[in-house]
Amino acid sequence: MASPAETYSTEKVHESANFLKSKMGSVKPKIGVICGSGLSGLGELVENKIIIKYTDIPSFVESTVPGHKGQMLFGQINGKDVVCMQGRFHPYEGYPAWVVGFPLRVMKLLGVDTVLATNAAGGINPDFKVGDFMVIKDHISFPGLSGFNPLRGHNDESFGPRFPAMNDSYDKKLRTLFKQCASELGLDNIMREGVYCNVAGPSYETIAELRLLLKLGGDAVGMSTAQEVVTARHCGLKVVACSLITNECILEYDSNKTVCHEEVLETSKQRAQKMESLVSKFIGKL
Numbered sequence: 033m034a035s036p037a038e039t040y041s042t043e044k045v046h047e048s049a050n051f052l053k054s055k056m057g058s059v060k061p062k063i064g065v066i067c068g069s070g071l072s073g074l075g076e077l078v079e080n081k082i083i084i085k086y087t088d089i090p091s092f093v094e095s096t097v098p099g100h101k102g103q104m105l106f107g108q109i110n111g112k113d114v115v116c117m118q119g120r121f122h123p124y125e126g127y128p129a130w131v132v133g134f135p136l137r138v139m140k141l142l143g144v145d146t147v148l149a150t151n152a153a154g155g156i157n158p159d160f161k162v163g164d165f166m167v168i169k170d171h172i173s174f175p176g177l178s179g180f181n182p183l184r185g186h187n188d189e190s191f192g193p194r195f196p197a198m199n200d201s202y203d204k205k206l207r208t209l210f211k212q213c214a215s216e217l218g219l220d221n222i223m224r225e226g227v228y229c230n231v232a233g234p235s236y237e238t239i240a241e242l243r244l245l246l247k248l249g250g251d252a253v254g255m256s257t258a259q260e261v262v263t264a265r266h267c268g269l270k271v272v273a274c275s276l277i278t279n280e281c282i283l284e285y286d287s288n289k290t291v292c293h294e295e296v297l298e299t300s301k302q303r304a305q306k307m308e309s310l311v312s313k314f315i316g317k318l
């Protein structure tokens with residue numbers, strides 16, 4: 033009989049978590065932060081840092097994408113104990129969906145109850161401008177819908193149910209708090225809310241694909257976050273997520289513009305300070 037594809041192993045998640053517990057000293061993180069492309073600077077907010085490279089953590093893989101540092105930090109942001117992933121894993125790096133979600137289960141075992149995920153995304157909504165922030169209210173995961181779901185395979189009931197609901201993935205109260213923090217920082221003019229389309233990448237989208245995403249109700253597009261959110265929600269973590277709109281999506285055939293990762297990283301660099309102030313304020317209020 034054929035065996036199911038390789039998937040989570042409970043022992044491996046516990047092994048990673050136990051390794052990290054032995055390194056994180058007296059830090060007791062209830063908050064997990066994931067830094068998106070070019071947003072590793074959020075890690076600079078962490079005080080009294082303990083740094084652990086992904087390559088040293090059992091069952092973690094390498095972060096191969098420019099703008100993702102590939103290390104886990106423990107310490108405090110604005111007085112709150114946090115664990116911060118400076119860099120994430122993407123399916124286009126060749127990793128199965130469960131590997132991309134693996135750190136979220138590890139966070140759960142470390143005591144985390146709330147995850148703040150950030151990402152860089154292209155703006156599909158024509159009202160959005162480069163440099164805007166978009167608090168995510170929902171996602172459409174094309175890989176997830178077509179079988180590339182991190183929960184595929186054996187279900188470990190100790191983490192969550194076989195068929196978890198996802199309609200309330202992006203916590204309403206946390207979204208409101210996030211927007212309120214943006215308001216207090218005078219960022220209302222760049223703060224949006226919308227639907228994140230998760231695509232597999234690594235190629236950016238064609239014009240026809242982007243027009244399809246727009247018609248389907250997408251506001252921004254990127255190659256991450258959904259697998260993390262599905263894994264986090266499955267094991268009962270609360271989620272808030274924010275995209276930085278790093279580039280305009282080209283929807284017209286006569287445009288002479290294009291998109292590249294350098295532009296993505298450049299916009300992230302320009303908005304890093306604002307994102308850091310927002311994240312710090314938000315975490316201080318959790």
Ligand SMILES: O=P(O)(O)O[C@H]1O[C@H](CO)[C@@H](O)[C@H]1O
Binds near residue numbers: 070097254293
């Ligand atoms: O989603 P993050 O990791 O922020 O990065 C986004 O930016 C990269 C493409 O420029 C892709 O990895 C895409 O997902």
Ligand SMILES: Nc1nc2[nH]cnc2c(=O)[nH]1
Binds near residue numbers: 152231236253
């Ligand atoms: N798929 C995709 N990912 C991105 N990440 C940052 N910008 C983009 C984009 O335009 N498309």
